[in-house]
Amino acid sequence: MFNYIIARTPCKALIDGISSADDGKPNYELAMKQHLAYLDALRMCGVEILLLPPLENYPDSVFVEDPALCTKHCGIVTRPGADSRRGEIDSIEPALRRFYGDNVERIEAPGTLDAGDVMMVGDTFYIGLSARTNAEGASQLVAILEKHGLTGRLVTMEKVLHLKTGLAYLEDGNLLAAGEFVDKPEFSHLNIIEIPEDESYAANCIWVNGNVIMPSGYPISESKIRDLGYNVVTVDTSEYRKVDGGVSCMSLRF
Template identity: 60%
Template structure:
C-alpha cells in the first residue's frame, strides 16, 4: 500500500518539453487543470500528496517519476538520460522532500543514466528497462544499490518504447497490462497479461494506488479490461502531457 506521493506543478515552460510525437503544443492552463484533477484522484486513493512548486527552468520537471526511485528501504536519485533533465534530479526542493521521508538516499553516478520511468516495481523486485534513457551502466548501478537493501532487480532489453512503463503497468495481484514489444517479452510470461492493442497503447500507462487504478481518459477498452478484473477505476485526462511524451505514472512518485 502507498502512503505518500510527491508531485510537481507544471511550469509555464511546459510547452518546451521534450517530445517525440506531433500532437500539438501543451496548453499551460489545461495542463494545470489536469494536474489538479490528477492530485484529486490520488487523494481519493488515501495517500498524502506533497506538492512541489513549478520550476520554469525545466519544462519537463512535472514528470517527477524519472528523477528518483522510491522503494520501501531507500530513495535513489537518478541521473536522467535526457541531458536537459539532469539538474531536475538535484533540485533542492525535491531533495528536501525525499529527505523528509527517507533516512537512506542513494545516487546513480556518471557514466550511468537512469530514468525511473524505466523501472517497474513488483513487490521487492524491480524490472529495469535498458532504453534510450537508461543505459546498462545505470541499470547495473541501480541493481547493486537495490541489493544493498535486500531488494532485487533485473534488466529488460527494449527496442521500441520510450520508457519501460510506456507499455507496462503492474496492477498488483499478478495482473500486468502489456502493450507493444512487451506482449512477447519472456520476462513477463509468469504474469496474468492483459494485452493492450497499439491504438490504445497510451492507455496502458495506468497506476495502481491502494486497490484503485487511475486510468487515462479516452481509452475505453483499457478501462473496461481493468474494471473486468474487479478494480475500482478513476479516470483522469492527461492529454496535455501526452503531447510531451508524458503519462499518468510520470507525474508522481508513489511510496
C-alpha cells in the same frame, strides 16, 4: 499499500518540454486543470501528497517519476538520460530526504537512469534498457537494490521511450502490457492483460491502494481493467501526452 505521493506543479515552460509526438504544444492552462484533477484522483485513494513548486528552468520537471525512485527501504536520486533534465535531481533530493533521511542513494556518471524505466513488482524491480537508461545506470541500480535486500532485473526494449510506456503492474499478479512487451519472457509468470495497439497509451496507468488511475478515452482497456475487479478512475492527460508524458510520470508513489 501506498501512504505518500510526491508530485510537482507544472511550470509554464512545460509547453517547451521534450516531445516525440506530433500533436502540437500543450495548452498550459488546460495542463494545470488536468494536473489538479490528477491530484484529486490521487487524494481519493487515501494518500498524503507532497506537492513541490514548479521549476521554470526545467520544462519536463512535472514528470517527477524520472529523477527519483522510491522503494520501501530507500530513495534513489537518478541521473536522467536527457541532459536538459539533469538539474532536476538537486531539487528532488531534499524531498526524498524528508521521508528517507540518510537512506538516499544516487546514480553516478557515466550511468544514466530514468525511473520511468523501472517497474516494481513486489521486491523485484524490472529495469528497461532504453535511450534514457544505459547499462551502467541499470547496473548501479541493481547494486543499490541488492544492498537494501531487493532485486533488479534487466529488460531489453526497442520501440518505446520508457519501460512503463508499455507496462503497468496492477498488483495481484496482473500486468497490463502493450506492443513489444506482450510476449516478453521476463513477464510470462504474470497474468498479462493485452492492451490493443490503438489504445497503447492506456498501458501507462497506476495502481494506488486498490484503485487504478488511467487516461480517459480508452474504453477497451478500461473495460479490461474493471473486469479484474479494480475501481477505475479516469483522468484527462491530453496535454501531457503532447510532451511524452503519461499517468505514471507525474507522481512518485510509496
